[in-house]
Amino acid sequence: MTAEEAVQKFLEWMAVEKQASPLTIEAYQGDLARFLGFMITHLDGLPDMIGLGLISLRDFRAWLAYEQAEASKPTARKTSSDQATRTRARRVSAVRSFFKYLARRQGVENPAIQLLSTPRTKKPLPRPLAKDQALAAPEDISDLAQTPMEQQRNAALFLLLYGCGLRISEALNLNIADLDVMRSSNVLRILGKGGKERLVPVLPVVQQALEAWRTRHPAPTPDAPLFVGIRGKRLQPAIAQKAMREWRHLSGLPDYVTPHALRHSFATHLMEGGADLRVIQELLGHASLSTTQRYTLADEARLLDVWTRAHPRAQ
Incomplete structure (x- = not known):
C-alpha cells in the first residue's frame, strides 16, 4: 500500500467509523496532501508504509517550520496570526490522527509524531447576541x-x-x-x-x-x-x-x-440571570467545565468594554 492509498483509507475510515463531517474530511484531505507533498521534497521521494514509520521528529518539525514560513509569506492569503496558528494546529491534528490510524489499523507505528508540539491557539470567546x-x-x-x-x-x-x-x-x-x-x-x-x-x-x-x-x-x-x-x-x-x-x-x-x-x-443570558455554571454545563452537554467557563470570561470582557467606554476616568 502506498502512502496516498493509506491516506484514502484513513479518510474513508473517518467518514464511516468516526462519522466525521464532510467539511472535516475535506480539510483533513487537504492537510494530509500538503504534508505528503512536503515530505516528497524533504525526503527526496514519497515514503512507503515502512518509510512513514521512519519519519523522524526532526522531519516533522521541518514540516511544521515550512507551514509557518508559508503562512508568513507576503503572497499568502491575509489571515490573522491567531487564525494561521489555528490552521497549523488543525494540520498537526490531522497528521497525528493519520498516524494513530496507521498504528491501530495498519500496523505502522511512529512514536515521533506524539513528541511534536501542537501550536498553541487562543480559543475565541463566545460572542452572543444581545x-x-x-x-x-x-x-x-x-x-x-x-x-x-x-x-x-x-x-x-x-x-x-x-x-x-x-x-x-x-x-x-x-x-x-x-x-x-x-x-x-x-x-x-x-x-x-x-x-x-x-x-x-x-x-x-x-x-x-x-x-x-x-x-x-x-x-x-x-x-x-x-x-x-x-x-x-x-x-x-x-x-x-x-x-x-x-x-x-x-x-x-x-x-x-x-x-x-x-x-x-x-448560555450567556442564563449566566447573566444567575444560573449555576454546572447547570449550564449540563444543558450545553459540555464534557469539561473549563469549556463552559469561557462564558464567564466573555462576560468579564464585555463588562470591561462597557466600563472602558462609559467611565470618565477610562478615557
Missing part, C-alpha cells in the same frame, strides 16, 4: 421565508436553538417522535458530540412553536425528520445558516451572528 436580538431572531428570520411552511419551520427551529441552547446539528437530527417524548416529559432527548446523550428541558413557548410546526409538517410520521426542506428531506444546516445570514445582513449585524451564536446567547 437579548433583544436573540428574542427577535426567530420571528424576524421566519418573516423572510418564502412560504408559510418555511415560515413556521424557521420560527420553530430558531426558537428551539435559542430556547434550548442546541447545536444546529442536534436540532436537525431530531425526529417527529422526539416531540412525543417532549409532550409527556417536557424535555428533549438530545444526542450530542461523541454520542453523548443529555436531557434538555423545553420552555412552554418553545413547545408551542414546535407543536405549531408539527401541524404544518408535510409528513409528520414518528420516524420522519422534525425539520425538513421543501422536498421533504431532512433540512440541511446550510439552509438554516443561509436564512440567518439573510436576516443578519438586512439587520446590519456582524458576521459572527450565526445559528451557533444563539447557543452562545442561551
Whole structure:
C-alpha cells in the first residue's frame, strides 16, 4: 500500500467509523496532501508504509517550520496570526490522527509524531447576541421565508436553538417522535458530540412553536425528520445558516451572528440571570467545565468594554 492509498483509507475510515463531517474530511484531505507533498521534497521521494514509520521528529518539525514560513509569506492569503496558528494546529491534528490510524489499523507505528508540539491557539470567546436580538431572531428570520411552511419551520427551529441552547446539528437530527417524548416529559432527548446523550428541558413557548410546526409538517410520521426542506428531506444546516445570514445582513449585524451564536446567547443570558455554571454545563452537554467557563470570561470582557467606554476616568 502506498502512502496516498493509506491516506484514502484513513479518510474513508473517518467518514464511516468516526462519522466525521464532510467539511472535516475535506480539510483533513487537504492537510494530509500538503504534508505528503512536503515530505516528497524533504525526503527526496514519497515514503512507503515502512518509510512513514521512519519519519523522524526532526522531519516533522521541518514540516511544521515550512507551514509557518508559508503562512508568513507576503503572497499568502491575509489571515490573522491567531487564525494561521489555528490552521497549523488543525494540520498537526490531522497528521497525528493519520498516524494513530496507521498504528491501530495498519500496523505502522511512529512514536515521533506524539513528541511534536501542537501550536498553541487562543480559543475565541463566545460572542452572543444581545437579548433583544436573540428574542427577535426567530420571528424576524421566519418573516423572510418564502412560504408559510418555511415560515413556521424557521420560527420553530430558531426558537428551539435559542430556547434550548442546541447545536444546529442536534436540532436537525431530531425526529417527529422526539416531540412525543417532549409532550409527556417536557424535555428533549438530545444526542450530542461523541454520542453523548443529555436531557434538555423545553420552555412552554418553545413547545408551542414546535407543536405549531408539527401541524404544518408535510409528513409528520414518528420516524420522519422534525425539520425538513421543501422536498421533504431532512433540512440541511446550510439552509438554516443561509436564512440567518439573510436576516443578519438586512439587520446590519456582524458576521459572527450565526445559528451557533444563539447557543452562545442561551448560555450567556442564563449566566447573566444567575444560573449555576454546572447547570449550564449540563444543558450545553459540555464534557469539561473549563469549556463552559469561557462564558464567564466573555462576560468579564464585555463588562470591561462597557466600563472602558462609559467611565470618565477610562478615557
